[in-house]
Amino acid sequence: MPIPFLHWLRSRFDLANDMADPAEIVADVEAGIAFKGTNLWVLLFAILVASVGLNVNSTAVIIGAMLISPLMGPIVGVGFGAATANLDLVRRGLKNLSIAAGLSVLVSALYFSFTPLTEAGSELLARTTPTTWDVAIALFGGAAGAIGFTRREVSNVVPGVSIATALMPPLCTAGYGLATAHWSFLAGAMYLFCINVAFISLAMFLVARLLPLPHHAFVNRQQARRAKLLFWGVAVLTAVPSVYLAARIVRRTTFEHNAQRFVDAELNLPGAYVVTRRIEADKGTINVLLTGRMLTLTQLRTVRARLQDYHLRRAQLTVRQGLAQLDSADARALRTSLLEDLRSRNEQTLAGYEARLAQLQQLLTQQATYAARLPAPNVLLREVQAEHPTVRQLALSQLTHSATDSLRADTTVVVSIRATRPLPAAEVQRLTEWLTVRAGTRLPVRLLLDGAL
Incomplete structure (x- = not known):
C-alpha cells in the first residue's frame, strides 16, 4: 500500500516531466545575462520608470518597472552556473549584475538630482528597512521563478517573481539616497537588494540541482574536484551571509514585536498614558514617555521584572514620566503619529461619505x-x-x-x-x-x- 502512494506522490511533484530541453534552458540563461542591445535599453527605461514611480509614489508605475526590468537574468545565471558547475557562467553573471546594479544606482541618482519632487513617499521608504518577510519572499519567489524558468511552456511565473522579489525599486531607492545624501536610505536599500539577490540565486541553485541538467565537463578529475570545491565554496559564501542577514532580521523583528506587546500590556496602566515609544532593536533599548499618573519605584521594578516574560531579558527599559521629559525625538514621533492618525481618520471619513453618497444616489434613482x-x-x-x-x-x-x-x-x-x-x-x-x-x-x-x- 505505501509503495503505490509513494509512486503517486512522486508523479505529482516530479519537476522533470514538463522541463524544457537543457539546451534551450542554457540558451535562455545565456541570453538573459548580457546587458547589451535590447537588454541594456530595457534596463535604462526600467530604471527611469521605477524612479518616476518612487518619485510620485505610484504603486502601479513601480509594478510596471518590476515587470520590464531584466535584472533577473544575471541572478538566474549565477545560481544556474553554480548548480551546473559552469564557472564562466557564474563569472559573467556576477560581472553583469554588478554593472547593471551600478548603472541603476547612478542613473536613478542623476534623475533624483534634477527632479523638483524631493519628498520621500511611502513607496520609497518601504524599500529602506528590510524585514523577515523580504527574506522569505526572495527565497520562495526565487524557487518559483527557477521552476517557471525551466519549463517548456511560457507562463506568468517569472513576471510574478519579478514583482514579488523587487529588484529595481531598491536600486532606485539607493540612487535617491545617494542623490539626497540620505545615507541610511542608501544602506537600507542596498541591504534589501543584496538579500533578494542572495536568496534568489540560492533558490535557483537548489532547484537546478534537483533537475536532470548536464554539468560542465572538465579535462581531468583533479580539475573537476577543484572546480567542484570552488563552486560549493561560492554556494556556501552566498548562503552564509544570507542566513546571517536573515537571522539578524528575525531577531530585530522579534524584538520589536515583543517590545510592542510589552509596552501595550505592561505600561498602559489605569491613569497613565504612553505618549511616545522608541524601540531600537539593534541597541536592545525600549524608551517610553509616560504622562498622567506617576509610577512609583516599586511599580517600575515590577514592570522591569516582567521583561523576561516577553523574551526581553537583556533589553534596557527607560521610562520617562511627565511631559517635562519630552525631547525633540519625542516631538517628531508624536507629530508623525498624530499626522498618521489624522490621515487615517480622514480617509475613513471620506470613504464613508462616498459610500453614503452612492447609496443615496442609488436610492433616488430607484425611487x-x-x-x-x-x-x-x-x-x-x-x-x-x-x-x-x-x-x-x-x-x-x-x-x-x-x-x-x-x-x-x-x-x-x-x-x-x-x-x-x-x-x-x-x-x-x-x-x-x-x-x-x-x-x-x-x-x-x-x-x-x-x-x-
Missing part, C-alpha cells in the same frame, strides 16, 4: 424609477436608442417641488440625455411624448438636452 414606472437608466437608454440612435448618454432623476400648508408636493421625473448632434425640435417633442407614455402618465416627465458630444 424615481419606481414612481414613474421607468426601467433602469441603462435599459431606458437602449430603448431610446432604438428610435433615436444619436443619443449616447442618459441620466434619470426625480425633482420634488416642496409645498406649504395642505398642498401636496409635486414630483417631476427628469430625463437628461446627450446626443452626438443637436436633436430637431420635432424629434425632441416625439421623444418627450414617448417618455410620458412610457412612465405611465402618473408623473410629469421633463426632458433635458445636455448639449452634444
